[in-house]
Amino acid sequence: MAMATSPFLHPIHILEFRRCPFLPLNSQFPPRLHFLPRRFPSSSTIRASSAVLMESVYRDTSTRQDQAKETEIFACPVCYEPLIRKGPPGLNLSAIYRSGFKCRRCNKSYSSKDMFLDLTVTAGLRDYAEVQPVRTELFRSPLVSFLYERGWRQSFNRSGFPGRDEEFKMAQEYFKPAEGGLLVDVSCGSGLFSRKFANSGVYSGVIALDFSENMLRQCYNFIKQDDTLLTSNLALVRADVSRLPFSSGSVDAVHAGAAVHCWPSPSNAIAEITRILRSGGVFVGSTFLRYTSSTPWIIRPLRERILQGYSYLTEEEIEDLCTSCGLTNYSRKIQQSFIMFSAQKP
Ligand SMILES: C[S@@+](CC[C@H](N)C(=O)[O-])C[C@H]1O[C@@H](n2cnc3c(N)ncnc32)[C@H](O)[C@@H]1O
Numbered sequence: 597m598a599m600a601t602s603p604f605l606h607p608i609h610i611l612e613f614r615r616c617p618f619l620p621l622n623s624q625f626p627p628r629l630h631f632l633p634r635r636f637p638s639s640s641t642i643r644a645s646s647a648v649l650m651e652s653v654y655r656d657t658s659t660r661q662d663q664a665k666e667t668e669i670f671a672c673p674v675c676y677e678p679l680i681r682k683g684p685p686g687l688n689l690s691a692i693y694r695s696g697f698k699c700r701r702c703n704k705s706y707s708s709k710d711m712f713l714d715l716t717v718t719a720g721l722r723d724y725a726e727v728q729p730v731r732t733e734l735f736r737s738p739l740v741s742f743l744y745e746r747g748w749r750q751s752f753n754r755s756g757f758p759g760r761d762e763e764f765k766m767a768q769e770y771f772k773p774a775e776g777g778l779l780v781d782v783s784c785g786s787g788l789f790s791r792k793f794a795n796s797g798v799y800s801g802v803i804a805l806d807f808s809e810n811m812l813r814q815c816y817n818f819i820k821q822d823d824t825l826l827t828s829n830l831a832l833v834r835a836d837v838s839r840l841p842f843s844s845g846s847v848d849a850v851h852a853g854a855a856v857h858c859w860p861s862p863s864n865a866i867a868e869i870t871r872i873l874r875s876g877g878v879f880v881g882s883t884f885l886r887y888t889s890s891t892p893w894i895i896r897p898l899r900e901r902i903l904q905g906y907s908y909l910t911e912e913e914i915e916d917l918c919t920s921c922g923l924t925n926y927s928r929k930i931q932q933s934f935i936m937f938s939a940q941k942p
Pocket of ligand 1: 731732735736749782783784785786787788789805806807808811835836837838852853854855858859860
């Protein structure tokens with residue numbers, strides 16, 4: 597029975613079943629079951645900086661249609677129309693899990709799978725399965741996702757990554773102009789930085805976003821060990837960085853740690869990040885460089901060959917991409933192959 601595997605079988609929750617809010621009562625679809633805790637944590641208001649800010653009060657209206665009137669910070673990944681939400685307000689895991697989302701234009705519904713909200717274009721497809729490039733598929737594996745925070749990530753330090761605490765501090769410095777706003781941790785992996793951003797109390801909301809279902813499951817496993825995080829404004833979303841499920845100009849800060857080299861198309865990803873940032877919003881990314889100015893010329897072709905199939909860029913390419921997407925105030929810090937860069941939406 598579904599109850600036995602639900603991640604929301606937490607002792608504080610007394611559960612009952614409810615159908616997905618967007619399925620008509622006489623629906624031909626197999627009924628979807630949603631867990632409805634009677635007690636759930638209240639959440640503070642989320643400040644997103646655009647007109648698509650979610651209405652924070654869930655109204656008890658008389659008809660099913662009227663109930664689906666809330667606008668959302670999430671947008672349809674197909675057409676970017678803000679999704680309509682039905683369910684309790686808030687960005688915490690429980691509220692998102694118990695909500696149904698629907699695009700008025702595409703008539704497509706989105707809901708939580710396991711404990712994350714699936715906002716990929718392929719969400720809910722029955723027959724079509726898409727295979728992404730190796731650098732994306734690698735992280736969808738349960739083993740790699742499990743090992744990620746248990747040694748894999750720490751091994752980056754050998755290439756010059758300063759380590760989680762120091763990288764977090766560096767990112768926080770860059771994010772100063774976005775304090776108090778909504779932060780999206782794109783390609784969050786197992787959520788090592790998302791948890792820190794959420795715990796910092798500096799942001800009104802944090803969205804941990806990744807393409808890998810197993811990374812998001814790891815995220816949840818770490819989050820549930822901390823009651824404060826469980827009730828904070830921290831949501832888990834599955835999405836493709838090249839098709840971000842947010843309206844244009846709706847996000848204050850985007851973080852992408854150790855991620856650019858894994859993206860199928862860094863140019864599409866940075867264009868998308870630029871699109872969702874509000875004016876003045878900040879993008880902070882880190883990655884491995886293909887080589888630096890100090891890498892001997894003789895080694896460069898070898899590195900090109902070994903790193904073929906990955907999006908390892910040079911310092912100049914990263915800056916070029918950011919500026920060609922219209923981002924300004926580009927700045928970066930480099931240590932061996934590690935680069936952390938920041939740019940701002942004008
Ligand atoms: C090396 S991990 C980085 C995790 C974490 N941000 C960190 O700093 O350690 C790269 C992440 O990029 C994600 N990724 C790869 N392709 C993606 C895509 N198309 N859209 C979103 N995330 C993607 C992977 O699933 C993986 O979790």
